[in-house]
Amino acid sequence: MQLPVQSQSSLYAEAWEAGATPGDLIEIARTADRAGFAYVACCDHVAVPRRLADGMGLIWYDPVATLAHLAAVTEHVRLLSHVAVVGLRHPLVTAKQYATLDHLGGGRLILGVGAGHVPEEFAALGVDFARRGPLLDETIDALRAALGPEPYPEHHGPRYDFGDLGQLPRPAQRRVPVWVGGSSPAAVRRAATRGDGWLPQGDPRPERPARIARLRRLRE
Template sequence: MSALAYGIQLPVQAQSTLFAEAWEAGAGPEDLVAVARAAERAGFGYLACCDHVAVPRRLARAMSTVWYDPVATLAHLAAVTGRIRLLSHVAVVGLRHPLLTAKQYATLDHLSGGRLVLGVGAGHVREEFEALGVDFERRGALLDETVDALRAALGPQEFPEHHGKFYDFEGLGQRPRPAQPAVPLWVGGSSPAAVRRAALKGDGWLPQGDARERLPAQVARLRRLRDEAGAEGPFTVGAIAEPLYVGRPGWDTGPWTLTGAPEEIAGSLRAYPAMGVDQIQVRFRSRSRAELIEQIELFGAEVAPRLQ
């Protein structure tokens, strides 16, 4: 069994009450840089940043309105790191014309030396779509075509071409081109439509909130859909692990947090590749930037080598 890859959703850049720690409210760019550098030193495969343009008042108490722009954030962190990959988890690409999205992310890939992984999703906030003049009810169909358009617009051609129901373009040049010959495109979401979209249009799948017991059936469906369609090429199956704390915390980390010695945590996480998962996204409980970095370092040094 190959090693299980691992990445991290960045703190600070999104502050939903579902996952943000108290210390993040007073944090800023210097904290993001410190965490990104620590993750790279610890062997993490990617840094992830999510996407919301504007949060309506009815959702602001739960979601907060702190959502850093993923392109700006990942570009900033690309300049202070050298190896770690840069993942949008996820970009709501249906909110923007694919040529605009391609311009932004092709530039990011070019500037970072080919480190982009473009994660995309359908979105869920109706007011966000309405404010930008996009039909919320058709977001699934729009995303399907946007993925096709982005395949063309992020490919090697200086003058990409796409002819579809929502978008039609040709003869419009964009440089710089991405540094990668093909930017990996991972599809997020756990609904039947999202899983199908990932299987048939993506290079990987990013589940959203699937508990461990749901993953084997989801992965089996992915594989079946790809086999039936004759899909070829590499495909990365992801999962979001439970909140982690390496060691005995001595404080209340919540009922769902996986804690314990490195071997205990590694032993639990080794269940993921047995389900067909290739990479996990981890999040650590912490009370400060220093504690988070300590957790990242402990995971890289003591847990990761045991993820076989």
Template sequence: MYAEAWEADAGPGDLVEIARTADRSGFDYVASCDHVAIPRRLAAAMSTVWYDPVATLGFLAGVTERVRLLSHVAVVGLRHPLLTAKQYATLDHLSGGRLILGVGAGHVQEEFEVLGVDFERRGAVLDECVDALRAALGPDEFPTHHGKLYDFEGLGQLPRPTQERVPVWVGGSSPAAVRRAAVRGDGWLPQGDPRDRLPEQIARVRRLREEAGVSDPLTVG
């Protein structure tokens, strides 16, 4: 649906060429999306070719120098936040602080079901995951989070991210996703918005952010 025909047969060499070209040309980031498994009912539209973002961005970090590494987007609700933090903190550390953690609620019900995660509550799960990841990707070797779904303290994780604050960008254009980006995110990743609708959506994100009392700048990716 959103893929180019060449992507189905692309291999490691193609990914390296694209990433190095983006690095040399001054692009802000290269990105990889997150799907565990695609059901047959969606395979024709979505394909089943989805490179794991942590492995892929780690691979591309080793062949680039400056371009940022974006998960666009990681469905972080499919995994415990400490597992996600371990993976992405390591990626940020090894890449010299180039990670942008893009997150989203997900939309493939079968993925949630096979992994034992409640699909209907994925929005609430994502909200708490973002809060937990803020702690788990922060400066503390022994992060603390006490929530409804996740509860941890006294468990150390090294290496820490190189960045003092790993930017979290929220993907999606539904009302819930836009609000989540405004209130919890450092950036917003639109999904499927027509170009002429973007100014209105960006203004809404900024208005919601102001109403929530969030003064930090917001990046639109």
């Protein structure tokens, strides 16, 4: 489940969430854990521009901090970033954060990633919004290396180039699953060619079978 409380857009938040506390969030995660849910998920926005605030709201908990907090109070449920806009940060920074989360949580991380949709957020952080698609492709490749088992990960690409830089702890999982979010043709292609899973977003349910069929064709 996508957790309530941690993001409160007017598009989906319910009235009770406005007065909810961190304790409520913990209780919901624990209940999901006890009930056998597959995962609990947390979204990612660094900052919301004023022009979008009425719809998006300003409450967006940091996914790494939130999932790490919930990892400490749950036992079995997996911990999903749905989705992390990983192009906003250097992959070594992202890898350090999520590797630590996976290590502390006993190997329960699923790294959900997406391209992002807020130009002002990219501009404020000095990232080219128009190139976010190719940037995400390379970032996923870099994160595959940086979240792998090697303590000295290596990646050489047009934007990111690193090697001989050690990071410990490694994730508890030998291979952290990467799920790609979005339902555009580019996102479905990215999920098929670079992802371990797909997180559809915003597409009507009747259109899902055709997109899943396309994803399977691309994987073949």
